[in-house]
Amino acid sequence: MSKRADITIDDVAEAAGVSRQTVSRVINRGPHVKPLVRDRVQKAIDSLGYVPNLSARRMAGSRSYLILAINDRKRTIENWAAGRGNDWVDQMLFGGMTECERQGYHLLFELIDTETEPALRQLANVSGALRPDGVILTPPHSDNAALCAWLTERSIPFARIGHRDGSHSVDVFMDEAGAAYEATRGLIALRHSRIAYIAGAPNYGASAQRIAGYEQAPEGGGSRPRDVDGGDRRVQFSGGGRDY
Amino acid sequence: MSKRADITIDDVAEAAGVSRQTVSRVINRGPHVKPLVRDRVQKAIDSLGYVPNLSARRMAGSRSYLILAINDRKRTIENWAAGRGNDWVDQMLFGGMTECERQGYHLLFELIDTETEPALRQLANVSGALRPDGVILTPPHSDNAALCAWLTERSIPFARIGHRDGSHSVDVFMDEAGAAYEATRGLIALRHSRIAYIAGAPNYGASAQRIAGYEQAPEGGGSRPRDVDGGDRRVQFSGGGRDY
DNA sequence: CTGTTAGCGCGTTCAA
DNA sequence: TTGAACGCGCTAACAG
Numbered sequence: 001m002s003k004r005a006d007i008t009i010d011d012v013a014e015a016a017g018v019s020r021q022t023v024s025r026v027i028n029r030g031p032h033v034k035p036l037v038r039d040r041v042q043k044a045i046d047s048l049g050y051v052p053n054l055s056a057r058r059m060a061g062s063r064s065y066l067i068l069a070i071n072d073r074k075r076t077i078e079n080w081a082a083g084r085g086n087d088w089v090d091q092m093l094f095g096g097m098t099e100c101e102r103q104g105y106h107l108l109f110e111l112i113d114t115e116t117e118p119a120l121r122q123l124a125n126v127s128g129a130l131r132p133d134g135v136i137l138t139p140p141h142s143d144n145a146a147l148c149a150w151l152t153e154r155s156i157p158f159a160r161i162g163h164r165d166g167s168h169s170v171d172v173f174m175d176e177a178g179a180a181y182e183a184t185r186g187l188i189a190l191r192h193s194r195i196a197y198i199a200g201a202p203n204y205g206a207s208a209q210r211i212a213g214y215e216q217a218p219e220g221g222g223s224r225p226r227d228v229d230g231g232d233r234r235v236q237f238s239g240g241g242r243d244y
Numbered sequence: 245m246s247k248r249a250d251i252t253i254d255d256v257a258e259a260a261g262v263s264r265q266t267v268s269r270v271i272n273r274g275p276h277v278k279p280l281v282r283d284r285v286q287k288a289i290d291s292l293g294y295v296p297n298l299s300a301r302r303m304a305g306s307r308s309y310l311i312l313a314i315n316d317r318k319r320t321i322e323n324w325a326a327g328r329g330n331d332w333v334d335q336m337l338f339g340g341m342t343e344c345e346r347q348g349y350h351l352l353f354e355l356i357d358t359e360t361e362p363a364l365r366q367l368a369n370v371s372g373a374l375r376p377d378g379v380i381l382t383p384p385h386s387d388n389a390a391l392c393a394w395l396t397e398r399s400i401p402f403a404r405i406g407h408r409d410g411s412h413s414v415d416v417f418m419d420e421a422g423a424a425y426e427a428t429r430g431l432i433a434l435r436h437s438r439i440a441y442i443a444g445a446p447n448y449g450a451s452a453q454r455i456a457g458y459e460q461a462p463e464g465g466g467s468r469p470r471d472v473d474g475g476d477r478r479v480q481f482s483g484g485g486r487d488y
Numbered sequence: 489c490t491g492t493t494a495g496c497g498c499g500t501t502c503a504a
Numbered sequence: 505t506t507g508a509a510c511g512c513g514c515t516a517a518c519a520g
Contacts (some may be wrong), residue, residue, distance in 0.1 A: 008497060019516045024499060032505050051372030055299040055308065056497030059512050064299065065373070080338040094324040097355060106374065108352055111341060128295030129309070155253065252513055268515060276489050300513035303496045417494045492519070497512105500506075 007050045016044035027052055058131060065105050068132040069096065070141050071122065073111035092161070096136070108132065114203070116146045123147060127156065134158060137169075143205035162206050176206045180213030188217060251294045260288040264282060271296055272306075280445070309349050312376040313340065314367065314385050317355035336405070352376065353357060356456065358447070360390045378402060381413075387449035406450050420450045422455030432461060 008025075013020040025033045026041040033041075044050075058064045069092065098238060100107045108130065112122040119141065127135070135158040141147055142160035151158045152168040159170040187195050197214045200207035254448075259262040262285060269277050270285040277285075283459040288294075311337065317340045344351045352374065356366040363385065371379070379402040386390055386404035395402045396412040403414040431439050444451035 021507060022500080022505090025506090028499085037506090048369060049372075051369055051377065053497055055302040055375065056512095057499075058299040059303050059514090060499035061499070061512060062499055077338060079340075083256075094321060099355070101355070106352060106354070108350060109341070110350070112343070119499095124293060125295055126350070128293075129298045131297065131299065133497080178508070212265045227503090233335070253515095254513080259505085264514080265492080265516095266490060269490090278489065281490085297513055300496095301515075303498090303513070304515035305496060306515055490520080492517105494515105494517085496514090496516105499510105499512095501510080502508085504505100 007048050009050070009052070011046045012041065012048055012050045015048060016041045063133045065129045066130055066132040067096075067105055067107050067134050067136060068126060068130060069107055069109050069136040069138070070147075071109060071111055071138050072140060073113055075114075076111055092136070092138070097174055105133075112141070114140065116144060118147055119144065120150060123150065127154075132156070136161065138162070139206065140201065140203040162204070176209035177213035177216070181212035181216055182213075183219035184214045184239065251295070252290050253296070256285065256288045256292055256444045257428055258292045259292060266406070307377045308375045310374055310376040311340075311344055311349055311378050311380065312352050312370060312374060313353045313380040313382070314354060314391075315355050315382050317357055319358075320355055336380070349377075356385070359472065360388060362395060363388065364390055367394065371398075376400070380405065382406070383450065384445065384447040387447065403448070407446070420453035421457035424454035425460055426457075426460060428458045428461035 009020050009023050013023045016023065016037075018037060022037060023031060023041050023045075024030070026038050026045070029143060030148055052066055074181040097107045099105075110122075110126050112119045112126075123135075135156055137144070137147065137160045139162045148158070148160070148166065148169065157170075158168075159172060161172045162165050163169075164171050164173045184195060184197075195217075197211065199211055202208070253264050253267050256400070257267045260267065260281075265286050266277060266281065267289075268274070270282050270289070270469075298309055298342040317459075341351045351405060354366075356363045356370075356372050360425075367379075379395060379400055381388075381391065381404045382458055386407040392404070392410065392413065402412075403416060404410050405416045407413075408415050408417045428439060428441075439461075441455065443455055448454070
């Protein structure tokens with residue numbers, strides 16, 4: 001590992017006695033490189049401690065090797081301020097960063113506002129500045145049609161967490177309705193009949209799905225879930241239903 | 245905000261009827277731009293939705309607008325896997341990201357191993373690829389002389405969390421010894437005399453500082469803290485003392 | 489005060 | 505199978 005911090009592809013090429021392009025092919029696992037030459041180049045890379053400059057790579061029309069993870073600012077900060085972990089956010093860091101690293105990628109977290117207008121502007125800014133190869137949308141942004149449309153228009157690949165049936169996205173989700181159904185069913189099986197439901201924020205797609213599951217709980221062994229008040233306000237949104 | 249994703253500085257220059265360099269000056273708050281021209285350029289930037297490409301900026305010898313936050317892989321992953329938050333890591337996200345955003349910067353988290361050898365290699369890799377303008381070292385890496393030397397040699401500015409007296413770094417720390425001292429003193433004031441101390445991992449600089457504070461607790465009202473066993477093993481490192 | 493020139497490090501044409 | 509030339513978008517010198 002050399003002391004010099006600015007070892008370029010040309011230095012490697014010279015050391016290995018090949019052209020710059022050949023080194024590039026080795027780096028990018030390109031074909032058309034004789035194994036012998038490949039080894040020689042690889043050896044030069046290792047001994048020089050060469051690391052490709054990501055900025056230059058992107059400039060040359062290649063990938064940025066950056067994945068942008070979008071999180072809701074308010075929600076995230078509230079959790080942090082409260083000193084409690086960020087549920088799946090931590091899990092995402094856990095798995096996402098590890099996988100990114102394995103692929104030579106870097107995961108970049110950014111906080112954006114909940115409201116569509118500023119969120120859109122902020123997304124445009126980070127996206128424009130960083131030019132990520134892909135974006136990960138977490139709730140509630142994963143359910144935001146405007147953001148998804150924006151990304152789709154620009155052909156920026158994106159994944160949505162906690163959302164399903166996205167036409168232009170990779171969706172990572174679970175059976176929210178089924179889980180709520182099972183949970184309710186379990187309570188009914190225990191002879192409970194007055195079952196209230198405290199729902200998540202309405203701008204979370206999962207909230208509606210869970211409510212649906214809850215409401216479809218079987219009438220079999222027990223009765224259908226009813227409001228604790230006996231009225232029809234079985235479902236109560238948390239936080240007043242809007243201001244999450 | 246235009247639909248086109250690839251609006252460059254030249255587009256803005258043309259729209260504003262100035263040269264590319266003038267636009268650059270406006271972006272970088274450079275001097276020597278007439279207020280009138282500045283406004284015209286700014287208006288063009290806004291209407292076109294222009295966002296400077298960070299990669300290009302760095303390529304041109306400017307800053308990368310990236311700050312690298314280094315965390316210990318094992319420790320971080322253990323916390324995540326256990327479902328518990330990452331104490332000050334979350335706090336850092338909280339404050340660090342916010343401040344970065346305010347300055348037009350981006351905070352990038354990376355996990356590296358505890359052992360110096362791989363840590364050094366990994367730091368060289370991310371640093372070489374991303375070319376951050378600065379690095380934040382968290383414990384135990386903030387106490388790792390090799391990493392700090394590496395950064396110093398390359399003139400990469402870095403901050404150390406939980407470390408003090410770094411000659412080439414910005415240090416963010418608290419009075420560890422004083423806190424331990426006060427804690428011990430408090431117990432003594434409560435008439436306790438058999439006070440054991442469970443220390444943090446030895447590769448954390450804070451551990452030694454805290455032990456020092458504990459050991460300097462006053463003999464006044466009570467006796468000096470003694471080992472629960474009556475022997476001289478007053479201090480016991482957690483996790484066996486090595487394998488944190 | 490503003491415009492012009494010359495690269496940054498790399499991938500992507502092409503040609504050999 | 506390899507090499508040479510060009511340009512990405514931007515800033516840093518220099519000119520005017």
